[in-house]
Amino acid sequence: MKVRIATLAALAAFAALLADEQRKVDSRLRSSEETLARAGRELAEVREAGARERLRAGRNSGAAAVVEERLAALERDAARGERLHRITADEIERVRRALSRDTDRLSRDVLLPSIQVNGKGSVGGGTVIQSRPDGKGGFATYAVTAFHVLQKAVARKDGSETRDPVEVRVYAASGEVQESLDAELVAYDERKDLALLRFRSSRKFEHVARLAPRETLRSVTVFTPVYAVGCPLGHDPLPSPGEISTLHKEVGGERFWMMNAPTIFGNSGGGIFHRDTRELLGIAAMICTYDGFVSTPVPHLGIMVSLLTVYDWLDAQYLRFAYDPGVTPEMCERMRLDASRPHPPTTRARFEY
Structure with a gap:
């Protein structure tokens, strides 16, 4: 506060x-x-x-x-x-x-869609990207975050996997906790360090991030101004200004972007917003460290997942409805079933001469 x-x-x-x-x-x-x-x-x-x-x-x-x-x-x-x-x-x-x-509008577009995600012994940020009717009289709200923030909620044993609920905290404009909810882990990708959460409520979540369209994301360059919003050291969502510093950072075979907005532990999973348009450009993943006698974090060397990667990942998981209001879960389920059906054998044309 x-x-x-x-x-x-x-x-x-x-x-x-x-x-x-x-x-x-x-x-x-x-x-x-x-x-x-x-x-x-x-x-x-x-x-x-x-x-x-x-x-x-x-x-x-x-x-x-x-x-x-x-x-x-x-x-x-x-x-x-x-x-x-x-x-x-x-x-x-x-x-x-x-x-x-307008600082009120800036807060509404950048801070209020940002939530705190509490894993087992870890804390990070998250960003609400969709809130829609769940077909049961309530609403389903979806948020993206970094998988490593909540990886302890996933347990694997004897070839099976269990996923525990994750606590998310929603904040008011004053910085006070508005409500605390249990969220379920819908999907995740360890290599991309991405996770999709869903929490249900009786009302629609009012503040949803404005997502940059693909053409805007393709026009992002070095020096594009941004705000990094996260929960550093367990604080409520806080903004840090900076700029995109590179679009070519490879970690574990995956491509990431980098930014110089100061971030630290607790920023992981938080949103990276365009400073002028206030549109979501990506998700904070990690920061670089200097490994000498001790490992020293370098706050201005932040690594982020591009929203292009998020779009492609959700599309591949048939979860487009989590960010696109024009697509329903039923439509995605039909696409998934169609893709899983075996294709009929190809009929070859015969020619007689």
């Missing part, structure tokens, strides 16, 4: 700073517009004078040369003024975009 209050206070101070900066930029813009207008008037006057001088057929070539020189100088001043105007206008637009950042 104290951390969140401090964060909001810092955001308010930042907004005040940006407002002061906008006033300064507005003043520079007015000055540049006045300079540009004055140069334009002088340029018109000199062009008119130059035309009169040229009509005298060179009777005063020295004066004509002076006029031409002044004309060229004013044209250069006008060009500089136009460039300054464009630069200043771009700067104002940047400041206005920053000032228009």
